[in-house]
Amino acid sequence: MLLQLKNISKWVQSGGQKVFLLKDINFWVNEGDFISIMGPSGSGKSTLLNIIGMLDNANEGSYTFLDESVLSLKEKHRANLYKQYIGFVFQAYHLIDELTVKENLEMPLLYKKYGASERKALVADMLDRFNIVGKKDLFPSQLSGGQQQLVGVARALIASPKLILADEPTGNLNSKQGEEIMDIFTQLNKEGVTIIQVTHSEKNMNYGSRVINLLDGEIV
């Protein structure tokens, strides 16, 4: 088992009342899973993904990731954990505008203190694998959305994480570009990477092996 959520709840205080964003969520993920989280706007999909990605904390419940109890970890330790095992892909790509494709890819490695030659090899590898060698010196604004998302995925993968968290990865793309990205995810999944995606689209959902449906913060 890669991770397990038990009785996870998250709320905000509004006018003296608790407004639940997530309520009593229980589920687990095995290594090699491809899970789709579905639900209408405001149902808590992104919040759940953020909690899994350790970018956000739950108010209640327990979260175990590779036998570590995440919620009781210190900030720094937790950061190390997700740095090592988790890669993120965003709907809006979130590349750094001031860096070229190559430099964007390199950045996670810098934070993980890889050596220069190793970084160079890994970046070259990724550029190759995603067929973007020709684009390596371009800035994000010079790329199409699909190409930007390719870079986003490549960046998430570069440090070989166990888990990829994708928040509507195709939301800003046209259907052809979307299919390309989803194909890549399928391929990765076959290679053993665990993927959790948040999605609106039934079509994308079908790429996954398991579906979690959320409504008003609860699994239905």
Next chain:
Amino acid sequence: MLKNYIKIAWRNLLKNKGYSAINIGGLAIGMACFLMIVMFIRDELSYDRYHEKGNRIYRVIHHYDSQNSGVNQVWGNAPVGTALQSDFSEILETVQFSGRSDILLKYKDKVFQEDNCFFVDKNVFEVFSWSLISGNPKTALEAPYSIVLTESTAKKYFGDEDPMGQTIDGGRTGGRAAEGVYTVTGVVKDIPMNSHFTFDVLMSMSSFRQTRPQIFDSWGYVDFYTYVLTPENFDVGHFQSKIPDFLEKNVDQEGEEYYYNITFEPLLEAYLYSESGRQPGVTGSLSNIYIFAIIGFFILVIACINFTNLATTRSLERAKEVGIRKVIGAEKKGLIYQFLGEAMVMVSLSAIIGIIIVMLCLPWMQEFTGKNFVSADIFNGLILPLYSITMLFTGLLSGSYPALILSGFRPVSVLKGVFRTSPQGANLRKGLVIFQFSLSIALIASTAIVYFQLGYLLNKNLGFDQEKMLVLDFNYDDQVLGNLDVIKNAFLTHTDVKSISASRSIPGGYFPGAGTEIESQDGSMNMKTPALFEVDVDFIPHFNIEMVAGRPYSRDFPTDTSSSMVINEAAVKLFGYASPKNIIGKRFSQWGKEGKVIGVVKDFNFRSLHQKVEPLALRLEPLSSRYITLKVQSKDLQATIDKISRIWSSIVPHRPFLYSFLDQSFNGQYEADIRFKKLFTLFSCLAILIACLGLLGLATYSAVQRTKEIGIRKVLGAEVSSIIRLLSKDFIKLVLIAIVIATPFSWYAMNRWLEAYAYQVEVNWWVFVVSGLIALIIAVLTISFHAFRAANSNPIKSLRTE
């Protein structure tokens, strides 16, 4: 990683050129100001430090104390030097300068009046580190009629000839310098600007001794500056305790009007710290140093605040990057380093540009400060290290807040595009703006007051006519004095010359003091030492000086030449009379003359307005004159001067025609004040400019932050003007608060500054209101620029997200 940071920093810099220019430019100006001020202060502090034995040299300060008043001055008698030398083994050397003297020097066809010369003891070069280019430092000034010239003076007379051993004809026609043929025995390098006094010519004291032997034994004759060389570890406090016995032994103080005492002042404190009168050169002002240090610091602070505010402003645009970095694995610490590093890069760039600005401004700076700066001075001594430390500190100070803010962003919210800026942050920014504007308003108000005071100095009615007064300096020339009436009449035949007078002193120039006895109300004689102007019979009407009692000197009373005296109102008080009328007809005795007081003139400012009008006696003694003043009235002043010059040359062919205008030479006393005004204004303007840059940044920030609000308001029908009002309102409130803070602060500071003047302008409350208004107008203009742009933008754009 570092490369990555620098790359990002650099690309951000280029991407936002306007912002970078404002930020770096503002800080560069601030750093440049700071550097200039540091250089200025360093120069002020460097005075006389080039003397190798400087820390062992002291000078004698002479005190003349009476019951209710006292003066202390650097200028004193001669015998104190010899007595100190012979009585104390601690006094290794004594060097006395007599002067400042003036002498007419003639070499072949070159004739110049040298005003900047001293008679000096032969050991001068063993005590002071003035290096001789040629000549033997031990003997150059030994023999009578030896003369040492500075390099540029030597050039003036001899050009490319070798000056050594040449003879110069000196003082042939009177004046106080010894008359004779002087032999050039040395050429000294030009005296460094950072000396508490300078000279062009030195003559051997032995020459002076030949013409005036008696004054070298007179404890009452004041004409000498006395410097002593002491051993290492000299304890001046201990030495001072021996002085009462020394004076007891050497000076007969019985029955003297004043009690005479001496103290010792270190040479290294002569320029900045001395409070004694009759200085041999221009002294510096410690308070000006403090003022400039404070301004320099303020400018730097304002620039830092700007930097911080602008960087914080920009943090919005960097938020996404922070979010991504955090998600990818950046730690907070790493991000702090990154943004601090970026601040450092900006600050370093500013610092370098600052140095370039200073280098480009050097020639101009010279004009402002009257000091000679070269670019090498920037890299001199502690200046560069100090600059670098300041740079580091500025970077840390101004970079840390934005770094903390940025690194604290939560990735989940910034990546969603939701910002919640904390109210504390907003308050801090408001506080910084208030602080900046308080400083700016205080500086505007202070500048205004400095202007008013200087205007007052230059325009106040001084109690005598100072305009259109042509002053001819003939330096007591006996051939002129012998023909004074002839010369005066020759000038008066010229229609442009309205009146004429000869005198030893003119307002704003040198005057002696004179021991004077005047009969007191109980009939006894009362001894005081008022200032003395020796004048001719026309002086009082010529200068249009008002009489308050009695009559001026007159040709109708032949006895005036031998037995009359006119004094001023301050002297009336000094001698214990309440009303000027009562002193008329009282007996007086002064410098061998006896008679009656015949008139009292209204106090006129014969010294600068830094000082109160002192007691003054106007003595009728035309044959002691040094100057002739002519009141001229003409349409073509230059033509008149040419004509007067021709008359002069026909009567006094041996003497150069040296003229000046009284108002100009009198106002020359305010040179330092005017320089202060210029510098102060310059730095205030820069401070305000930098503060405005900061405000511009903040206005941008607030406009960006409220883009959505503005969009909604516009969609709902708000007009441009109401949106500008909305955006300006907040800042105007801050500026108003700043006015309230700045007013008492600068009111107090400026009153302290004005204390240096005996005559001051009044500090009016409206100065502060107007200063505040100026700041407000500048602020509104700055803000409206941005508010206008925000208000005019298309609301659809701002409301569309993603």
